[in-house]
Every structure is written in structure tokens, then in C-alpha cells.
Amino acid sequence: MKVSVKFWSYLADHAGCKKAEIEIVNGATLAKLHEAVCEQFPKLAGSKNSTLKAVGLEYEDDDFVLSDGDEVSFFPPVQGG
């Protein structure tokens, strides 16, 4: 299956792009996707532990099971205000 991943803030700088389409096995979890993304974009691995993850507009945990076409966002800790 294929999911889209958006990178925000300095994660986009580290990835060198703001968006990527990632091919991943059916039923993969968000954690599995994160591993695959860090393999494809090695500069993201350094901030892996602090990266926040959302599917659509909701935060999701690492064990969230993805579906084909999901829109995933990876971003650093937020800093509004």
C-alpha cells in the first residue's frame, strides 16, 4: 500500500522535501512507517525519538495500523505562542 508523509518545520529541512509517497506493506503500523522513512531519509533518524506523528488531523501512537492512502504528518515538538 502507499501512504503520503508530510514533513513540517525543520524535519522538512532534514528530509530535503516537504512530502513523500512511501510504499509499505499492508497493515503496517505507524512505527514501521517511521522506520522506513528514517531509512529513506537518514537525517531524520537523529530526531526520531522526539518526532510527533499524526494521521489526518489526529495524533496517533506507534501501534496505529495504517491504511492505504493515509495522510501522515511527522513534526518536531510544537512551539506555538
Next chain:
Amino acid sequence: MKTELTISTDAIDESALAKRREMSGGMGAVVCFLGVVRGSEGDNAISAIDYEAFEPMARRQFELLFAELGQRWPVESVRLVHRIGVVPVNEPSLWLEVVAPHRPEAFDACQFLIDEMKKKVPIWKKPLPA
């Protein structure tokens, strides 16, 4: 509870916001908070902060926080404005108003919203050097 959320690149106009304030007869407390861009980040002087937002998710997360606030305190209204894009030093990036019957819940709700926003609402800042 009435809520109003604005995320915009426009400068925050405090007086215009104050003029539009509405409150019923039972309300006795208005707490307003203004977050202003400081002239330094750590040891470095800056000229501005460039705020980036994942806006649809930011709106969704603010809605969730407003709902939680409404369950915890008897607040009549919340209005929040977050400016995004380049915000120069000394200019506000955040304006928040909470209207409630009494001072304790107005202050507590205001503090809650800012604390939780800084954990959950996807907005980031990039300081621009002076």
C-alpha cells in the same frame, strides 16, 4: 460556551478585538493574555519569528482544547488569535481572551489553554537573526 479562533498572517489588533467583546450580565471576569515576540532567542538577538502552522490540524487541536476547557470551567466565551508568518520583535503573536463569572476560573482556563497549546497545537517558530 462561545469560541472564536483566528489563525492569520494579519497583525493582531487588540483594540478592535476589545471593541467586539460580548458578555452577559452574570460575567464578572475577563482575562486577556498577549504573547509578544522577544528580541532574543537564547543568547542570540533576533529581528522576528517566522511562525509555521499545519493549519487544519492546529484548528482541530484548538477545538479539542476548547471542548476540554468548557467541560472543566464555567467559561462563557474564549477568543483566540494566533498570528503566523513573520512576526517582528515587540509585536504580539498570540491574543487570548477568556470571559467567566469569576477571576479564578478565568485565570485557570487561560493558563490551561496556553500550556496545552504549547504541547499539542502544531505551530512552530523559526527565529530570524537581527
